[in-house]
Amino acid sequence: MGKRAEALELAVLGLLHDAPLHGYELRKRVNSLLGWGRAFSYGTLYPTLKAMVRLNYLAEDEPVDTMVPPASHRSGRRGRIAYRLTPEGKERFAELLTQTGPSAWDDEHFGVHFAFFGRADADTRLRILIGRRSRLQEKLDQFRTSLSRTRERLDAYTVELQRHGLESVEREVKWLDGLISAEQRSMDPSPGATPTPGAGQPPAPVTGNEGENGR
Amino acid sequence: MGKRAEALELAVLGLLHDAPLHGYELRKRVNSLLGWGRAFSYGTLYPTLKAMVRLNYLAEDEPVDTMVPPASHRSGRRGRIAYRLTPEGKERFAELLTQTGPSAWDDEHFGVHFAFFGRADADTRLRILIGRRSRLQEKLDQFRTSLSRTRERLDAYTVELQRHGLESVEREVKWLDGLISAEQRSMDPSPGATPTPGAGQPPAPVTGNEGENGR
DNA sequence: GAATCGATGTATCGAACCGATACATCATGT
DNA sequence: ACATGATGTATCGGTTCGATACATCGATTC
Numbered sequence: 341m342g343k344r345a346e347a348l349e350l351a352v353l354g355l356l357h358d359a360p361l362h363g364y365e366l367r368k369r370v371n372s373l374l375g376w377g378r379a380f381s382y383g384t385l386y387p388t389l390k391a392m393v394r395l396n397y398l399a400e401d402e403p404v405d406t407m408v409p410p411a412s413h414r415s416g417r418r419g420r421i422a423y424r425l426t427p428e429g430k431e432r433f434a435e436l437l438t439q440t441g442p443s444a445w446d447d448e449h450f451g452v453h454f455a456f457f458g459r460a461d462a463d464t465r466l467r468i469l470i471g472r473r474s475r476l477q478e479k480l481d482q483f484r485t486s487l488s489r490t491r492e493r494l495d496a497y498t499v500e501l502q503r504h505g506l507e508s509v510e511r512e513v514k515w516l517d518g519l520i521s522a523e524q525r526s527m528d529p530s531p532g533a534t535p536t537p538g539a540g541q542p543p544a545p546v547t548g549n550e551g552e553n554g555r
Numbered sequence: 556m557g558k559r560a561e562a563l564e565l566a567v568l569g570l571l572h573d574a575p576l577h578g579y580e581l582r583k584r585v586n587s588l589l590g591w592g593r594a595f596s597y598g599t600l601y602p603t604l605k606a607m608v609r610l611n612y613l614a615e616d617e618p619v620d621t622m623v624p625p626a627s628h629r630s631g632r633r634g635r636i637a638y639r640l641t642p643e644g645k646e647r648f649a650e651l652l653t654q655t656g657p658s659a660w661d662d663e664h665f666g667v668h669f670a671f672f673g674r675a676d677a678d679t680r681l682r683i684l685i686g687r688r689s690r691l692q693e694k695l696d697q698f699r700t701s702l703s704r705t706r707e708r709l710d711a712y713t714v715e716l717q718r719h720g721l722e723s724v725e726r727e728v729k730w731l732d733g734l735i736s737a738e739q740r741s742m743d744p745s746p747g748a749t750p751t752p753g754a755g756q757p758p759a760p761v762t763g764n765e766g767e768n769g770r
Numbered sequence: 771g772a773a774t775c776g777a778t779g780t781a782t783c784g785a786a787c788c789g790a791t792a793c794a795t796c797a798t799g800t
Numbered sequence: 801a802c803a804t805g806a807t808g809t810a811t812c813g814g815t816t817c818g819a820t821a822c823a824t825c826g827a828t829t830c
Binding site for chain 2: 372373375376451454455456457458483486490495496497498500501502504505506508509511515519
């Protein structure tokens with residue numbers, strides 16, 4: 341199926357879980373959900389949607405009122421197609437949510453999985469976070485060794501690029517550390533006391549985030 | 556030609572500028588040069604190399620001694636092919652170095668261009684840095700608006716993901732700010748005084764980098 | 771009121787690209 | 801002797817992208 345489409349599948353399932361959407365809107369949400377990363381194109385989205393319909397994870401609805409202002413006449417319209425999750429789709433979503441292999445913490449996958457952490461159980465969350473962390477740690481190590489091997493013959497700009505790349509990954513690791521310890525704090529503290537009902541809040545991540553947004 | 560292969564072309568030209576290399580080694584260097592980003596596969600590298608040979612930017616050398624320890628017998632060897640830059644290749648490299656459009660500050664391209672800043676003139680460097688900065692600023696803006704539009708209905712993990720993504724881009728912008736002002740400082744300060752000879756150092760970037768690697 | 775424009779919307783195609791694999795040599799270990 | 805793993809060149813099938821075609825709608829403008 342391809343890594344990329346795999347990530348897209350999860351994103352679609354997650355976004356459609358609450359409400360049906362049509363392709364255009366779906367694409368916007370997926371791409372803003374992942375934000376920083378590469379955007380999905382229609383050439384990927386529509387084939388994937390069709391495949392998911394074929395697998396019976398999705399069903400197509402012709403008329404949808406979402407956002408159509410007056411629901412007026414529209415006779416010969418080539419209407420928008422709203423995609424809706426089937427029961428099998430919900431199962432599939434639940435199944436993907438519990439996955440904890442590399443298919444959850446790879447670069448392509450981690451973002452989507454994290455975005456739906458609220459729907460996963462604490463155990464899965466922790467496993468994925470830790471897996472992701474060690475994945476980054478690997479990258480960091482081989483990075484550092486390759487840097488120290490060639491440090492002499494690099495010009496200053498190249499070095500600066502490497503340094504900046506390294507620093508970014510290091511920050512990522514620290515971010516994960518905060519998230520991990522927050523998760524652990526919220527599941528450990530006293531066995532038998534308020535075991536986080538239902539799905540749950542993220543346990544107050546330890547980022548140095550001072551809120552600059554009014555509201 | 557495709558954005559990705561375009562970036563690869565510049566990387567190959569730059570790496571081969573100093574010394575000939577064979578494919579395997581070339582790939583390793585390209586991918587460690589770019590570090591954080593996606594790695595190039597052989598399925599991209601070899602076709603690109605062939606295309607560049609066809610365009611006469613590169614020439615193939617059969618026997619190469621680089622790193623072959625004892626240079627022993629090897630009779631029926633299917634030897635490594637060393638790629639070497641032709642004069643046309645050097646021209647092409649110089650041409651690509653002076654480009655300052657989006658093809659220099661896009662996500663795909665910026666890293667490679669930056670890596671070879673030492674070979675570009677100060678003017679080009681500054682234009683690319685500024686272009687890159689405004690590119691990121693755009694992304695930042697649309698990010699922030701899309702966030703404030705949907706802030707209410709997002710669960711906490713999704714918000715945290717967005718926040719982290721935003722912070723990363725913000726850091727990137729600050730990094731660029733440091734580089735930009737450093738460049739400006741090194742070309743402006745007093746017209747006629749030590750105008751940075753030849754290619755030059757990167758002008759002491761203003762990162763708050765405390766070295767924590769014990770070497 | 772028609773004409774232009776940009777946003778919204780579905781859909782597909784060719785080209786670009788990746789991931790896996792085949793194949794071969796060599797050093798090393800057992 | 802045989803396996804294992806690093807080095808090395810090369811290609812193929814399938815995935816994914818970027819561009820485009822096409823269509824409807826609301827707003828703006830003359």
